[in-house]
Amino acid sequence: MSDTAFDAMTADRHQQDTGPVLEARGLAIGHHRKRIGEDIDLQLHRGEVLCLLGPNGSGKTTLFRTLLGLLPALDGSVRIGGKPLPGWPRKALARLIAYVPQSQAVPFPFTVAQMVLMGRTVHIGPFAQPSAHDRHVAAEALEALGIAHLSARACMEVSGGERQLALVARALAQEARVLILDEPTSSLDFGNQLRVLERIATLGKRGIAVLMSTHQPEHALRVADRVAFLKAGRIVRRGGREIIDARALAELYGVAESLIAAGSA
């Protein structure tokens, strides 16, 4: 599909706001053909922040990677913008969806600014250099996450949290319509957690669809329009923020309700 055709198609979809931008139906997920989850139905709409909560090993990352086509669906289907995932050309998908994985080593000596500028790759022609606009967007993303001062630093030489902020900045620079963020605040200090959450909420308001996982229910309470609980590879509960209560969390994480109540006292 040409870029122009793709733009026309997605612009048209956005105007009409037809259906979910991302949808899974009866999805089974796993590794090496071994199922770790099934019967997953999920819909993500434009301008919506959907938070996935679930214990360690419940399948959040596996689900994200399957939704992105990085792992094969073992059953069921994934549709992006109404079209089956396997029908999407890789490049078009890369322009539409940005993914921030849980942790990512950066083995090459890129600077933070260069890495964030890489978010623009999907907008730049095969042998072209980044334009002034590309640099501007990347600089804005660095600014938005409060890491402009790290621009010239090597990615290998910044802290894990700073690198995580740079990865979120790279996703912002990509200007994708769908963001999939795997525990985007996991190694951030309190202030940076709030900064990233605030950014996520803003993106939602701007019409970007965000699917994120978190181990902190209070983060979902801050930004989520909808919440889904994933337990042993199945969505066991879904709804608005109000589904996050002590009893539901106790059941999800297998701890006593009194322990949760004590933690929030």
Ligand SMILES: Nc1ncnc2c1ncn2[C@@H]1O[C@H](COP(=O)(O)OP(=O)(O)OP(=O)(O)O)[C@@H](O)[C@H]1O
């Ligand atoms: N590459 C792999 N090969 C085989 N099994 C895997 C692989 N990656 C993950 N798993 C298994 O799949 C299950 C789900 O893992 P996954 O990483 O999706 O969980 P998660 O909910 O993201 O966990 P966490 O909250 O700890 O990040 C786990 O049992 C895990 O051991």
